[in-house]
Amino acid sequence: MSVGPGLLIAAPRSGSGKTTIVLGLQRALARRGLRVRGMKCGPDYIDPAFHAAATGAPSFNLDSFAMSRPLLQALASEAAGDATLVIAEGSMGLFDGIRQETGRTGASADIAALFGWPVILVLDVSGHAQSAAAVALGCARFDPRIDVAGVVLNKVASERHRRLVEDGMTRIGLPVLGALMRNTELTLPERHLGLVQAGETDELDARLERLADAVEGALDIDRLMALSRPTRLETAGNAQSLPPPGQRIALASDQAFSFVYPHVLMGWRTAGAEIVPFSPLADEPPPSDCDVCWLPGGYPELHAGRIAGAQNFLEGLRAFSESRPVHGECGGYMVLGRSLEDAEGYAHPMAGLLPVETSYAKRRMHLGYRVAHLLGDSAMGQAGRRLVGHEFHYASVTQSDTSREAAFARIADAEGNDLGFAGHRRGLVTGSFFHAIAQG
The missing domain is CATH 3.40.50.880 (Class I glutamine amidotransferase (GATase) domain)
Known part of the structure; x- marks a missing residue:
C-alpha cells in the first residue's frame, strides 16, 4: 500500500545547509496552501520543532535503529496519510550511521529505502566546482536501494561558479534543481546542542518567511515536487513507542x-x-x-x-x-x-x-x-x-x-x-x- 508522496532532503555531510533548504521549502509550500508534513531522520529534538513552525503540523522522528518497523510504518502513515507532500530531513551524512545489519543502521538512507522516497542531495559547493559532481555521483552509486533524484547547490560564490558546478552535474546526468548563493543572513542561530530552539529564536516567523523567499527564488519547486513518490507502506503499524507512565x-x-x-x-x-x-x-x-x-x-x-x-x-x-x-x-x-x-x-x-x-x-x-x-x-x-x-x-x-x-x-x-x-x-x-x- 502507499499514501501521500514524500522526498528526503539529505547531504553528504553535516553542515551542508540541508536544514535551511528544508525549512525554506516547507514554508514556501505551506504558504501556497499545501498540506506539508516534516519528518526528521535519527534522534533530534530541535529540527522537528522548526519543521512544525514552518508547516503548522507536527514533525515526527524516524529512526531505523531505535524504532521497530511497525512503529516506523505507523509514524510515516500518520504523517503522509493526508499530506500533499512529506519533506523529510536527513541527519549528518546520508549514509552515516552505526555498524548494524542493512536497514537498521540509523542512517538516513535506510529511511529513504524503506519508504521509497527519492533523495534530493544538498551540496555545499564552497571550495570546489566540477569536483562536486564526483561527490554527488558517489552518493548516487553507493547504495543501490536508494534513488538520488537531483541536487540543490548551496553556498555558491558567483554565477561563474554555478556554471562550473552545473557542468560537472551535466556530465553525470543529475539534474540541478536550484542554487543558493552564499548568504550568512539565512543562517539560524546555534548553541552547544545545535540550533537555538524554535521557541527561543527571535522573530522566527519572519526568519522562516525569508528562508521561503530565498528558496522560492533559487529552486525549481514545481520540478522538485514532481520528483516525489508515494510513501510505500508494508502494514499498518502500532504508533505506541513507550507506554504512558501514568494516566x-x-x-x-x-x-x-x-x-x-x-x-x-x-x-x-x-x-x-x-x-x-x-x-x-x-x-x-x-x-x-x-x-x-x-x-x-x-x-x-x-x-x-x-x-x-x-x-x-x-x-x-x-x-x-x-x-x-x-x-x-x-x-x-x-x-x-x-x-x-x-x-x-x-x-x-x-x-x-x-x-x-x-x-x-x-x-x-x-x-x-x-x-x-x-x-x-x-x-x-x-x-x-x-x-x-x-x-x-x-x-x-x-x-x-x-x-x-x-x-x-x-x-x-x-x-x-x-x-x-x-x-x-x-x-x-x-x-x-x-x-x-x-x-x-
Missing part, C-alpha cells in the same frame, strides 16, 4: 525543559493518557491532580540560577515524589540531583532527590545510541524492560553514588558494548542522561 502526566514544559519526542506524546495520548504541562521556570509545582511527573531534557544548565530560586517548584516536586513517581531525562535528571554547576563554575542547589551532582563547566560531549535494561520498577516500566534511545549532552557527573543498588539501568552502546550502570533511582524517583525513543 495524568505532569510534564515540565518551558525553555529549560523542552526535549520530548512528538511520537512519544502521541503514543501516550493514543493510549488514553492526559498530559498536563507546567513550567518550572515560572516557579510552578507539578499539578497535584497528576499521578506521575516527567522532567524532560532541555537546557537547565542555562537557567540553573532561576531553577534554584524556584522554591514553589522545588518544594512541590519534593512533596510530589513522596507518593508518586518522578522521572527525569538528561536535563531533568540534572535538576533531580543535588547540584548543577553552570558554565561559570557556580554550583546551584537542585531538588536533591537523586544522589548525583553535575557540571556544565566541566564539559565533555557524550553522544550515541544507548540500549538500556531497567534495574528496578519505575515510571519507565518494570525491572528488566529494554529501552532503546540515545545520549547527547556536554554535562559531566562530578559526584554520584555508583552502586548497582542506586542505579537506574544498565546500558550498552549500539554495538552491544557494555557501558555499565547509568542514572539513579531512589524511592519513587528515577533519572538518567538516557533519552528513551522506543521499547526494544
Whole structure:
C-alpha cells in the first residue's frame, strides 16, 4: 500500500545547509496552501520543532535503529496519510550511521529505502566546482536501494561558479534543481546542542518567511515536487513507542525543559493518557491532580540560577515524589540531583532527590545510541524492560553514588558494548542522561 508522496532532503555531510533548504521549502509550500508534513531522520529534538513552525503540523522522528518497523510504518502513515507532500530531513551524512545489519543502521538512507522516497542531495559547493559532481555521483552509486533524484547547490560564490558546478552535474546526468548563493543572513542561530530552539529564536516567523523567499527564488519547486513518490507502506503499524507512565502526566514544559519526542506524546495520548504541562521556570509545582511527573531534557544548565530560586517548584516536586513517581531525562535528571554547576563554575542547589551532582563547566560531549535494561520498577516500566534511545549532552557527573543498588539501568552502546550502570533511582524517583525513543 502507499499514501501521500514524500522526498528526503539529505547531504553528504553535516553542515551542508540541508536544514535551511528544508525549512525554506516547507514554508514556501505551506504558504501556497499545501498540506506539508516534516519528518526528521535519527534522534533530534530541535529540527522537528522548526519543521512544525514552518508547516503548522507536527514533525515526527524516524529512526531505523531505535524504532521497530511497525512503529516506523505507523509514524510515516500518520504523517503522509493526508499530506500533499512529506519533506523529510536527513541527519549528518546520508549514509552515516552505526555498524548494524542493512536497514537498521540509523542512517538516513535506510529511511529513504524503506519508504521509497527519492533523495534530493544538498551540496555545499564552497571550495570546489566540477569536483562536486564526483561527490554527488558517489552518493548516487553507493547504495543501490536508494534513488538520488537531483541536487540543490548551496553556498555558491558567483554565477561563474554555478556554471562550473552545473557542468560537472551535466556530465553525470543529475539534474540541478536550484542554487543558493552564499548568504550568512539565512543562517539560524546555534548553541552547544545545535540550533537555538524554535521557541527561543527571535522573530522566527519572519526568519522562516525569508528562508521561503530565498528558496522560492533559487529552486525549481514545481520540478522538485514532481520528483516525489508515494510513501510505500508494508502494514499498518502500532504508533505506541513507550507506554504512558501514568494516566495524568505532569510534564515540565518551558525553555529549560523542552526535549520530548512528538511520537512519544502521541503514543501516550493514543493510549488514553492526559498530559498536563507546567513550567518550572515560572516557579510552578507539578499539578497535584497528576499521578506521575516527567522532567524532560532541555537546557537547565542555562537557567540553573532561576531553577534554584524556584522554591514553589522545588518544594512541590519534593512533596510530589513522596507518593508518586518522578522521572527525569538528561536535563531533568540534572535538576533531580543535588547540584548543577553552570558554565561559570557556580554550583546551584537542585531538588536533591537523586544522589548525583553535575557540571556544565566541566564539559565533555557524550553522544550515541544507548540500549538500556531497567534495574528496578519505575515510571519507565518494570525491572528488566529494554529501552532503546540515545545520549547527547556536554554535562559531566562530578559526584554520584555508583552502586548497582542506586542505579537506574544498565546500558550498552549500539554495538552491544557494555557501558555499565547509568542514572539513579531512589524511592519513587528515577533519572538518567538516557533519552528513551522506543521499547526494544
